[in-house]
Amino acid sequence: MRLRALAKINLGLDILGKRDDGYHEVRMIMQTIQMYDVLEIQRSKTPGISLVTNLPFIPSDERNLVYKAAKLLMDEFHVEEGISMKLDKSIPVAAGMAGGSSDAAAAFVGVNRLFNLGLSEQELMKRAVKVGADVPYCIMRGTALAEGIGEKLTWIPQVPKCYVLVGKPGVTVSTKMAYENLHLDEIKERPDIDGMIRDITKGDLHAMVSKMGNVFEPGIIGRYPVIQEIKDLMEENGALKAMMSGSGPTVFGIFDDSDKMEKAAAILRESRLAKTVFATETYNRGGGFANDK
Ligand code: ATP
Numbered sequence: 157m158r159l160r161a162l163a164k165i166n167l168g169l170d171i172l173g174k175r176d177d178g179y180h181e182v183r184m185i186m187q188t189i190q191m192y193d194v195l196e197i198q199r200s201k202t203p204g205i206s207l208v209t210n211l212p213f214i215p216s217d218e219r220n221l222v223y224k225a226a227k228l229l230m231d232e233f234h235v236e237e238g239i240s241m242k243l244d245k246s247i248p249v250a251a252g253m254a255g256g257s258s259d260a261a262a263a264f265v266g267v268n269r270l271f272n273l274g275l276s277e278q279e280l281m282k283r284a285v286k287v288g289a290d291v292p293y294c295i296m297r298g299t300a301l302a303e304g305i306g307e308k309l310t311w312i313p314q315v316p317k318c319y320v321l322v323g324k325p326g327v328t329v330s331t332k333m334a335y336e337n338l339h340l341d342e343i344k345e346r347p348d349i350d351g352m353i354r355d356i357t358k359g360d361l362h363a364m365v366s367k368m369g370n371v372f373e374p375g376i377i378g379r380y381p382v383i384q385e386i387k388d389l390m391e392e393n394g395a396l397k398a399m400m401s402g403s404g405p406t407v408f409g410i411f412d413d414s415d416k417m418e419k420a421a422a423i424l425r426e427s428r429l430a431k432t433v434f435a436t437e438t439y440n441r442g443g444g445f446a447n448d449k
Contacts, residue, residue, distance in 0.1 A: 159266050160192040161258035162297060162439055163247045164290070165320065165401040165408045168347035169370040173340060179289075179305045180335065183349050185312070185356075188297045188439040189320050189408075193245045193259055195222065197266040200238040205230070209243040216243075221256040224287050225263035232283075235271050248324045248432050252402025254290045261294035281309075298441025301353065311441075312353055316361040319411040319437050321390060321421055323430035325382045327405050334403030337375030345369055365397035365410055376404045383407055386429050393420035406432075 168185040175181055200206065205226050207216045217223060222243055230239070241263070247255035264280045267273070275283075277295060284291035289306035301310040347369030355364035377383045383400055386407040390398035394416035395409030407430075411417040414437075421435040 157197050157266055157270060159195045159197070159262040161195055161247070161255070161262040161294070162188045163191040163253040163255060163258060163322075164188050164294065165253065165322075165406075166370060167299075167315065167364070168349050168352050168368055169372065169402065170346050170349055171338065171340065171343075171371050175305075181304065182302065182306055184302045184306065185347075185349060185352055186293050186300045186302050187315055188299075188441070189322070190436045190439050191247060191253070191322060191434055193243060193247050193255060193262075195259060195262040195266060196242040196244075197226075197263070197270060198240055199270060200240040202240075203236060203238045205238065206240045207243065208241075209245060211245050211249065214245070214249060221260035221287055221291075222263045225260040225284070225291070226267050228283060228286060229264060229267045229273065229275075230271075233271065233273050235267075237271075239267070239270065241266075248406060250328050250330060251324050251406040252329070252400065252404050253322075253406055254294055254402070257288045257290035258294040260284065260287045260291045264291070264295060296441075297439065299356065299438075301349070313357050313359075314440050315356050315364070315438055316359045317438065318361055318396075319414050319417040319435070321395065321409040321411065321417050321424070322406060322432065322434040322436065323386045323390070323408075323424050324406040324432040325380065325386060325429060326431040327380050327382065329376055329380070329404040331403045334372045334376060337379065338372060339375075343371050344374075346371060361410075361412060362396065368397050368399055370400050370402075372403050373400045376400060380405055382429055386424070389424055389427060389429065390420055393423050395420065 281292035390409035
């Protein structure tokens with residue numbers, strides 16, 4: 157079985173406060189894009205889970221989210237057979253694009269299918285939050301409002317068709333560092349999440365982009381000005397809006413025209429500001445994982 161694990165961007169990211177348990181209360185508009193890792197999964201005669209990946213610097217044992225997801229389901233359903241998995245990553249790691257979470261989502265869907273466990277999407281999503289707050293969304297895909305710690309999801313109409321240019325600079329930002337650089341009482345600009353939902357519902361892309369925002373941006377850009385440089389380059393070259401995704405450092409630009417995006421991609425590559433440059437588009441929920449075989 158070969159499954160695609162799609163990346164996400166945050167069209168809007170707001171943090172409302174810190175809960176007593178240490179987690180932050182978020183309000184985000186999530187959007188799946190057509191950039192993906194590939195997870196191959198098959199039964200094996202040897203019991204247990206084996207995993208290989210194309211990246212030597214990420215773990216391939218129980219610390220990998222794919223492994224955690226598969227183990228969680230296999231333990232619950234007392235699966236005695238083994239599985240072997242191969243993960244081919246293209247989504248930048250620790251980049252604010254939910255790469256690991258989406259890989260875990262693919263593992264949930266894959267194990268459910270491979271062993272005919274019969275779990276519905278909702279039932280998978282309920283278990284998925286144990287592996288990570290973004291994993292239920294990565295199972296659901298499409299455009300969604302995420303609240304709570306990111307696990308309370310409300311479907312919203314699909315964002316109007318647009319093109320997305322991804323640029324990841326060669327710096328690494330952990331989610332922990334992003335929170336350390338965020339001072340809740342000093343947030344000056346917040347995205348207008350409710351306004352964005354209204355614009356999306358009306359199909360008004362131009363109005364929506366004017367309300368986008370990510371409260372992590374000032375703290376992270378203060379440390380890594382290259383993020384601002386990539387944003388400026390995209391906006392000077394036709395992006396309706398360019399913004400950092402999640403806790404960064406990846407920047408994405410929203411375009412209403414694919415030729416304009418391709419030109420901006422070429423200029424961004426030339427500039428060498430970004431280590432990864434990828435031109436793509438949004439992904440419509442249609443069918444979820446159903447098209448992957
Ligand atoms: P998010 O947008 O959810 O914050 P992220 O892009 O910051 O995600 P990931 O790429 O998902 O972060 O992974 C971050 C860390 O998790 C890495 O340091 C890596 O070692 C570990 N990890 C575990 N499993 C995976 C996986 N399948 N793919 C990538 N990283 C993984």
